[in-house]
Amino acid sequence: xxxxxxxxxxxxxxxxxxxxxxxxxxxxxxxxxxxxxxxxxxxxxxxxxxxxxxxxxxxxxxxxxxxxxxxxxxxxxxxxxxxxxxxxxxxxxxxxxxxxxxxxxxxxxxxxxxxxxxxxxxxxxxxxxxxxxxxxxxxxxxxxxxxxxxxxxxxxxxxxxxxxxxxxxxxxxxxxxxxxxxxxxxxxxxxxxxxxxxxxxxxxxxxxxxxxxxxxxxxxxxxxxxxxxxxxxxxxxxxxxxxxxxxxxxxxxxxxxxxxxxxxx
Amino acid sequence: xxxxxxxxxxxxxxxxxxxxxxxxxxxxxxxxxxxxxxxxxxxxxxxxxxxxxxxxxxxxxxxxxxxxxxxxxxxxxxxxxxxxxxxxxxxxxxxxxxxxxxxxxxxxxxxxxxxxxxxxxxxxxxxxxxxxxxxxxxxxxxxxxxxxxxxxxxxxxxxxxxxxxxxxxxxxxxxxxxxxxxxxxxxxxxxxxxxxxxxxxxxxxxxxxxxxxxxxxxxxxxxxxxxxxxxxxxxxxxxxxxxxxxxxxxxxxxxxxxxxxxxxxxxxxxxxxxxxxxxxxxxxxxxxxxxxxxxxxxxxxxxxxxxxxxxxxxxxxxxxxxxxxxxxxxxxxxxxxxxxxxxxxxxxxxxxxxxxxxxxxxxxxxxxxxxxxxxxxxxxxxxxxxxxxxxxxxxxxxxxxxxxxxxxxxxxxxxxxxxxxxxxxxxxxxxxxxxxxxxxxx
Numbered sequence: 002x003x004x005x006x007x008x009x010x011x012x013x014x015x016x017x018x019x020x021x022x023x024x025x026x027x028x029x030x031x032x033x034x035x036x037x038x039x040x041x042x043x044x045x046x047x048x049x050x051x052x053x054x055x056x057x058x059x060x061x062x063x064x065x066x067x068x069x070x071x072x073x074x075x076x077x078x079x080x081x082x083x084x085x086x087x088x089x090x091x092x093x094x095x096x097x098x099x100x101x102x103x104x105x106x107x108x109x110x111x112x113x114x115x116x117x118x119x120x121x122x123x124x125x126x127x128x129x130x131x132x133x134x135x136x137x138x139x140x141x142x143x144x145x146x147x148x149x150x151x152x153x154x155x156x157x158x159x160x161x162x163x164x165x166x167x168x169x170x171x172x173x174x175x176x177x178x179x180x181x182x183x184x185x186x187x188x189x190x191x192x193x194x195x196x197x198x199x200x201x202x203x204x205x206x207x208x209x210x211x212x213x214x215x216x217x218x219x220x221x222x223x224x225x226x227x228x229x230x231x232x233x234x235x236x237x238x239x240x241x242x243x244x245x246x247x248x249x250x251x252x253x254x255x256x257x258x259x260x261x262x263x264x265x266x
Numbered sequence: 267x268x269x270x271x272x273x274x275x276x277x278x279x280x281x282x283x284x285x286x287x288x289x290x291x292x293x294x295x296x297x298x299x300x301x302x303x304x305x306x307x308x309x310x311x312x313x314x315x316x317x318x319x320x321x322x323x324x325x326x327x328x329x330x331x332x333x334x335x336x337x338x339x340x341x342x343x344x345x346x347x348x349x350x351x352x353x354x355x356x357x358x359x360x361x362x363x364x365x366x367x368x369x370x371x372x373x374x375x376x377x378x379x380x381x382x383x384x385x386x387x388x389x390x391x392x393x394x395x396x397x398x399x400x401x402x403x404x405x406x407x408x409x410x411x412x413x414x415x416x417x418x419x420x421x422x423x424x425x426x427x428x429x430x431x432x433x434x435x436x437x438x439x440x441x442x443x444x445x446x447x448x449x450x451x452x453x454x455x456x457x458x459x460x461x462x463x464x465x466x467x468x469x470x471x472x473x474x475x476x477x478x479x480x481x482x483x484x485x486x487x488x489x490x491x492x493x494x495x496x497x498x499x500x501x502x503x504x505x506x507x508x509x510x511x512x513x514x515x516x517x518x519x520x521x522x523x524x525x526x527x528x529x530x531x532x533x534x535x536x537x538x539x540x541x542x543x544x545x546x547x548x549x550x551x552x553x554x555x556x557x558x559x560x561x562x563x564x565x566x567x568x569x570x571x572x573x574x575x576x577x578x579x580x581x582x583x584x585x586x587x588x589x590x591x592x593x594x595x596x597x598x599x600x601x602x603x604x605x606x607x608x609x610x611x612x613x614x615x616x617x618x619x620x621x622x623x624x625x626x627x628x629x630x631x632x633x634x635x636x637x638x639x640x641x642x643x644x645x646x647x648x649x650x651x652x653x654x655x656x657x658x659x660x661x662x663x664x665x666x667x668x669x670x671x672x673x674x675x676x677x678x679x680x681x682x683x684x685x686x687x688x689x690x691x692x693x694x695x696x697x698x699x700x701x702x703x704x705x706x707x708x
Contacts, residue, residue: 090446159443160558162570173446174541240539240562 004058007051008072008110014044015079015106019099026096029170034092041079041099048076048106058114064132065121067263068112073132075105078140081184085144089180091172097147120206127202135195135220139255141188142227146252148181152245178241181248182234189231196224219262226254267306267405267608268326271364272333272356273318276378279355281569285550286342287317290519292392295319295340296401304328307403309410311392313385314461314517314549314568315378316371317341320364322405330358343521365409365600369593372413373420378572379436384461386417405607409600416596423592434468434515436571437545441513444543444564452476454511455496456504456525457518458486461547465515466494478507482518508533514544516552523554530557545571605677612677613664615686616657624653 002010018040025033052073055062064073079102082094121128155171172180199220200210211217230247233239239247274284289295289312299308299321307322319336323329338352347355359367370376372389393410396402402410438448445451453474455462458481469477477496480503481487488498499507501524508514508530518524525544534542539562546553546567558565566574628649632642663676680686 155443159440159564162566162573171443173442174444175446179446238538240534241541242561 002050004051004054004114005110007047007054008106011044011047011051012103012106012110014040014047015099015103018044018095019103022093022095022099026093026170031092031170034095034170037095037099038083038086038092041095041102042083044099044102044106045076045079045083048072048079048102048109051106051109052076055114062114064136065118065128066112066115068108069114070132070136072105072109072112074136074140074143075102075108077137078102078105078143081137081141081187082144085180085183089172089176089183091148091176091180093171094144094147094151094177094180097150098144101143101147120202123206124202127198127205131195131198131202134191134198138188138190138192138195139223139259141184141191142223142248142255143188143252145181145184145188145248146255148177148184149245149248149252152177152181152241153249156242156245174241178245181245185227185231185234185248189227192224192227196220215262219258222258223255226251267604268323268329269320269361269364269405269409270323270326270329270333271318271320271359271367272330272337273311273316274355274357275316275318275376276568276572277376278357281549281551281567283347283351283355284315284317286344286347287337288312288314288343288549289317289341292395293399293401295336296396297399298340299332299336300401302329302332305332307396307406308401309392309396309406311371311389313388314547318367318371320368320406320409322403326360362597362601366593366597368409369413369416369596369600370590372410373417373593375420375590375593378568383421384464386414387460389413389417405604408603412596412600416593419592419596434465436574437465437513437515437566438468438472440545440564440566440574441543444541445512448513449473450475451512452510453478453513453515454507455479456501456514456516456552457481457548458483458490459517459519461517462515463490465517466490466496469513469515470494470496474513476510478511480504480507482520505529505532508542509536512540512542514542515547516544517547518552519548520552521550523552525553525557527554527556527560530560530563534560534562547571608677609664612680612686613661616661616664616680616684619684619686620653620657624649 018037021033021040022037024030025035025037055064055069062069064070079098082091082098085091151171152174155174155177158171159174171177199217203212204210230244230251233247234244274287276284289310292310292312296308296310299305299310299319304325305321305323308319309321310319311317317337319333321329321333337356338346367376372386374381374383374385377385389410393402393407396406441448441451449472451474453469453476455466455469455477458479462479466477466479477491477494478499479487479491479494479496480499480501481490482501484498484500487500490496491498504524508525511533514525516524525546530542530544534540541562541564544553544557544563544565546565549568551567553565553567557563628646632645637645660680664680
């Protein structure tokens with residue numbers, strides 16, 4: 002199966018996972034959520050295979066193309082989510098992860114691979130490291146944002162004591178908070194390393210550390226925003242709900258900055 | 267004898283209204299009730315979820331007014347609720363429906379959490395209090411004995427008591443939505459009553475890391491804590507205890523909330539805003555309503571637990587259908603007994619009345635005749651035979667009147683057709699006086 006076929010198959014699996022997760026939450030069915038988890042594993046495997054095929058092209062693309070970068074982010078986010086699931090039970094989060102993964106796989110299927118840019122050719126090692134670290138960081142921060150959104154939903158249901166709220170199949174608040182903390186810590190670390198490797202890459206290619214273009218400025222804005230969230234979580238000990246809100250808003254800043262930078266470029 | 271029940275429960279009245287009617291000692295109210303001539307017997311049940319008075323009376327309308335006066339004027343603490351709010355909250359049951367209601371309450375079919383075991387103990391306490399102050403007589407005594415038997419049958423013959431039925435179990439299920447695991451959490455129980463004891467048992471089974479019991483009387487807390495491997499504290503230590511407590515369960519008597527916003531806010535700050543799950547099953551409430559607004563605190567009172575329990579109740583509804591059959595069965599037994607109780611005097615009164623009429627009419631008829639003793643005896647025997655033949659069918663029906671509602675209807679019809687109440691109320695059955703029957707025979 003080619004890159005396109007694998008992306009399409011992954012998108013189908015993710016779509017199935019999204020539908021099962023939504024049905025599982027709506028019908029309060031743990032079986033539905035378990036099915037969504039299984040389809041996510043299948044989708045992630047197919048998605049990973051698509052990237053492996055992409056990497057074996059000659060010459061391999063650097064994934065700096067927006068579509069592939071978003072697709073990579075979606076894949077990494079799914080993989081991190083599945084790995085975190087092994088330690089922190091959070092099945093209900095599939096309802097946010099699966100649609101995001103589906104969109105990423107669709108973007109990957111629509112993109113046409115092109116060769117590496119001149120900048121990437123100048124320093125292939127640092128360019129790969131930068132893309133992988135930054136994408137991984139952004140994916141984890143996306144997970145933290147998703148956990149924050151779900152925390153707010155569950156918190157609101159518990160506070161309002163709404164009858165019939167799907168809270169019994171949602172992850173516990175404690176788990177969502179823990180997942181948010183782990184994803185934020187790891188995501189912020191990877192994002193920081195991604196920024197640093199980006200600077201090294203630029204220095205190796207062009208002899209300067211900062212490009213001051215929209216992409217770099219957006220990345221810096223996101224980093225500053227998340228530095229604030231990290232200080233609030235690990236330094237000030239804000240309550241879990243404000244932290245969930247901060248994580249969700251942080252992800253919104255990330256999305257707006259990313260989209261804004263691309264539009265600007 | 268009629269039965270009349272008036273009250274309000276979690277189904278009809280919000281907690282804000284119910285908590286004004288919390289009665290610690292029902293005896294003064296009961297003594298006042300039975301001092302009234304229209305109330306023969308009375309039992310007053312006051313729990314977190316209901317306040318109900320049931321009376322046995324020969325004058326149900328007058329007794330109803332007396333009961334309403336008790337609920338409107340004597341029971342409420344503080345400001346009286348508006349007439350409209352009270353009207354919407356009160357329900358009234360008479361005779362068979364009152365019997366059925368008492369049986370349903372005792373076997374927990376009408377409880378906030380269907381199948382919870384605490385209500386039976388509370389009904390027994392209410393019954394004992396009524397017996398202690400002489401308010402409970404043979405009618406209500408029999409009714410409550412029947413209610414206890416019904417509760418036992420329901421518990422033995424159905425699965426109603428299985429599954430998440432107790433308040434503590436619902437609380438544990440809710441706690442699991444906030445905390446992923448409970449074995450590293452600490453619980454604080456405020457109070458040392460029966461509800462707290464049951465909750466303690468359940469929480470211990472969840473393997474909570476540590477349980478503390480705080481009470482106004484530390485000695486009672488100590489006795490409870492010793493049995494469940496918990497630590498005992500006084501209410502003065504609440505501020506410190508809250509800092510370490512993830513799950514807080516309160517059920518303590520007293521008019522003022524023990525958990526105030528200031529106290530909880532301070533604890534939250536000191537525990538780095540880690541959430542607190544508070545279950546308030548006290549009536550009046552032990553957690554101030556403003557605590558609910560604090561971030562990181564999840565407060566569930568009895569009405570909230572009712573909502574959760576309702577959402578989880580589908581599984582047990584089938585059991586409740588079975589319970590209702592048992593309740594109906596036991597209701598029929600009690601009504602049969604009550605009817606039999608009324609049937610004996612009715613039969614006696616009817617016989618006495620017929621005999622009086624027979625004797626008077628025979629004497630009146632024989633007065634103008636000069637008959638010998640043999641003839642007189644023959645006439646007497648003939649009149650007795652006629653009366654006996656005439657009464658045979660109605661008396662047989664009345665003897666069979668112990669089978670449910672039809673029996674009661676027969677009794678009422680007999681008393682009305684033969685004017686037995688008028689006779690008893692005026693001259694007595696042996697002296698029926700002038701009426702249509704004697705007049706026609708003159």
